[in-house]
Amino acid sequence: MADRSDLINQLAASMGAGQFASTSYEESRFDAETGTLYCNGMAISKSVAEKAIQHFSMLEKKCNISDSAQREMAMIYRCAVESIKMMQNPKILALLKEEARNMDQK
Template sequence: MADKLDLLNQLAASMGAGDFAKTKYEDSKYDPETGTLYCDGIMITKPVIEKAEQHFKALKSKCSYNDPASREMAMIYQVALEGIKIMRASGQETMKEDKSDNT
């Protein structure tokens, strides 16, 4: 029953209920010290992230730039790779900011 209530509250919040609907949504967080991504209530470890990166690189390398559909897939894989890169970079920046705040 609690899951149903959470779902209804999230729906109400997304429809503009604002403060009337409390949700359990939390932003994703990347921990650069451990290389772990926390999102949607799960923990994605550094080895899994590295496997994802290798997977998208391998798929991209199989694409042909002569075929429009294959070229589009290569761009989609590149978006995933860039997302991983940005996640790591933003995690490093956050870590630098935290260290400077503590000094």
């Protein structure tokens, strides 16, 4: 008997999705060459990342750090900003490119 994913693929194929529709989970990945993050079926470009930095920075500035709940939200926003900036750091990009080259050689 076919497993669940095979049955879903067969149903999708019968509905016109090609021979077999992909149902497997694809992990998020970052393309260091283009600076694009691929996740949840979306391609997040450098320009979108820059807008995210601006957005989270604006939200962080609106937080009143004398209130403990708002201070925690400010830290969450700062974490998002710093994570995006780290992803754009040339040294990190070089490391990721080297890692990708090493994976391609295996």
